[in-house]
Amino acid sequence: MFTGLGAALNVLIVGASIGGLTVAEVLRRRGFDGAITLVGEERHPPYDRPPLSKQVLTGSWPAERTRLLGSDALDGLGVEWVLGRRAVHLDRGGRVVALDDGRRLPYDRLVIATGLTPRLLPGQPVLDGLRTLRTIDDALALRGELKDAARVAVVGAGVLGCEVAAGARTLGLEVTLVDPAPAPMARHLGARLGALVARTHRGHGVDVRVSSEVHAFTGTAGRVDGLELTGGEKIRADLVIVTIGAIPATGWLIGSGLDLSDGVTCDAYGQAAPGVYAVGDVARFPTGRVESRTNATEQAVAVAGNILGDERPFSSIPYFWTDQYDVKLQIHGRIGHDDRIRWIEGEPGAGRWVALAENGDEVTAAIGWKHARGVRLAREQISALSR
Ligand SMILES: Cc1cc2nc3c(=O)[nH]c(=O)nc-3n(C[C@H](O)[C@H](O)[C@H](O)COP(=O)(O)OP(=O)(O)OC[C@H]3O[C@@H](n4cnc5c(N)ncnc54)[C@H](O)[C@@H]3O)c2cc1C
Structure with a gap:
């Protein structure tokens, strides 16, 4: 006590x-x-x-x-x-x-x-069918709208945007995923691993538009009907979900x-x-x-x-996971932008694999693709754990 x-x-x-x-x-x-x-x-x-x-x-x-x-x-x-x-x-x-x-x-x-x-795009209008996702109320409203939609655009291919795109595609909708970065989840994964995420989405039929920016949302009678990219291309959508962080x-x-x-x-x-x-x-x-x-x-x-008076500083190796289609991607540590990725079990084309992110002699992160056991073991190699 x-x-x-x-x-x-x-x-x-x-x-x-x-x-x-x-x-x-x-x-x-x-x-x-x-x-x-x-x-x-x-x-x-x-x-x-x-x-x-x-x-x-x-x-x-x-x-x-x-x-x-x-x-x-x-x-x-x-x-x-x-x-x-x-x-x-x-x-x-x-x-x-x-x-x-x-x-x-x-x-x-x-x-x-x-x-x-949720962050909004500068000048983002208020339109029916133009949504964000943070709360259970958001999720239930979105789920309701997905039932009536045929085409969905997801703006922002971070972790959340990729999951929403995967969910909508699993429900059989046409999905376009738009992001200004060169690959999905690039902030967390870097371009090389992000390209594997892009390949997975494309393999499931998502239209992945990387290096693409939204110029404007379009709508009629107060309801969104699509968006326009900076190059002028128009993408039609019954529902647009903004997941830009x-x-x-x-x-x-x-x-x-x-x-x-x-x-x-x-x-x-x-x-x-x-x-x-x-x-x-x-x-x-x-x-x-x-x-x-x-x-x-x-x-x-x-x-x-x-x-309660422990006076104990907090320290931890960050961890997150994401589920997209049948892929569970798990990351322990932080992948730096100049890190080298070295596969230690399986390889990028294989169904499941484990890789390490390395910078010089340092192991900065352990990454598992459909490989929970392997990534748990690989985590022990993260350099910060042995200091
Ligand atoms: C859709 C979605 C999917 C996610 N998936 C993953 C995942 O797969 N893996 C993973 O690791 N993480 C995931 N996350 C992130 C994870 O859910 C968050 O890291 C976690 O919820 C953070 O918890 P928290 O308690 O700090 O804040 P939150 O869960 O954001 O809770 C904050 C609460 O504070 C309330 N609040 C805000 N301002 C006020 C105020 N002024 N007065 C009173 N109350 C206020 C909010 O309404 C909210 O209920 C996901 C997040 C979302 C939104």
């Missing part, structure tokens, strides 16, 4: 998703019996986002299956839930967070876990005095200011900001521990 932080203290967590929920769970698991309040803008109890662009989009999972905890487990946490309400202001001097209904919630420790909001949800923290350059800047303990912590997609630790589910969980465990 933890005794260092008394029951008189109260912890306020803003953002009721995987990061915020995990902080609450770990605090309770470790015996913290003070007050915990969890504020979330969405009206739903905490749910998992990765299935939204996969099983929920294609309809193979009902929405309820994404719930992170059942009702009994949520009740058992002894947390005060404030769902469907948005934090609008942080007064650090007074240790109070203001909500959009005028309520003011005091705290002794604040955890910021507000994640990201997301930005940290820090608008409510403006004026708080926190450093908000690319997320909430924290130290290695996850602390942004005395008594204020950040976790997950919104948090920028000294090692950088990472957008992945595993990272959100690991940081939440570390920050809950530090709230």
Whole structure:
């Protein structure tokens, strides 16, 4: 039983998703019996986002299956839930967070876990059928529209755009995937591995338009009917999904005095200011900001521990996965743009393989293509693990 932080203290967590929920769970698991309040803008109890662009989009999972905890487990946490309400202001001097209904919630420790909001193209119009994907409501609306669509354009071939393209194609729709980079997922994978992703999508019949930029969206009677590329070419679509990345949800923290350059800047303990912590997609630790589910969980465990007095700096090898068609692509570490890719099991043309990203003598990342066991073993070769 933890005794260092008394029951008189109260912890306020803003953002009721995987990061915020995990902080609450770990605090309770470790015996913290003070007050915990969890504020979330969405009206739903905490749910998992990765299935939204996969099983929920294609309809193979009902929405309820994404719930992170059942009702009994949520009740058992002894947390005060404030769902469907948005934090609008942080007064650090007074240790109070203001909500959009005028309520003011005091705290002794604040955890910021507000994640990201989708980025839009400059001047992006508001049209029916022109969508983004971040929440379960977005996913269900998109799933509904996919049923009536024949042609879909996906703008942005990052991880999310590639998953949406794969999902729409699996449903039998005509799909065009557009991105200004020379290959899909180039930011995460570099051009060489990105080319393998392009080949996979083309093999499934997706029209992959790399090195292509959107000039404008077109529509009639308030509904999108396609887009125009900078070269003047027009692509018709009943539905356009913009997946060009997301930005940290820090608008409510403006004026708080926190450093908000690319997320909430924290130290290695996850602390942004005395008594204020950040976790997950919104948090920028000294090692950088990472957008992945595993990272959100690991940081939440570390920050809950530090709230309880662990004083342990967070360190981790970043990990993410993506599912596209029958391919599970897993990456441990970070692939640098000048890294060399060396296949250690299988080869690019093979059905499944494992590769290492290397820079000089350093192994920076382990990459697995339909090879979960192999990539788990290869991870041990990442140089940072042996320091
Ligand atoms: C469609 C999709 C698919 C993904 N697939 C993968 C995958 O395959 N693999 C992987 O590793 N990662 C994946 N991710 C990323 C992963 O889901 C995120 O890294 C993870 O959800 C981050 O958790 P978080 O708690 O930091 O933030 P989030 O999950 O973004 O939650 C933040 C919460 O805070 C709330 N909030 C924001 N502002 C306020 C405010 N002012 N007041 C109150 N509440 C607020 C938001 O409404 C939201 O509910 C995916 C993400 C998406 C959107």
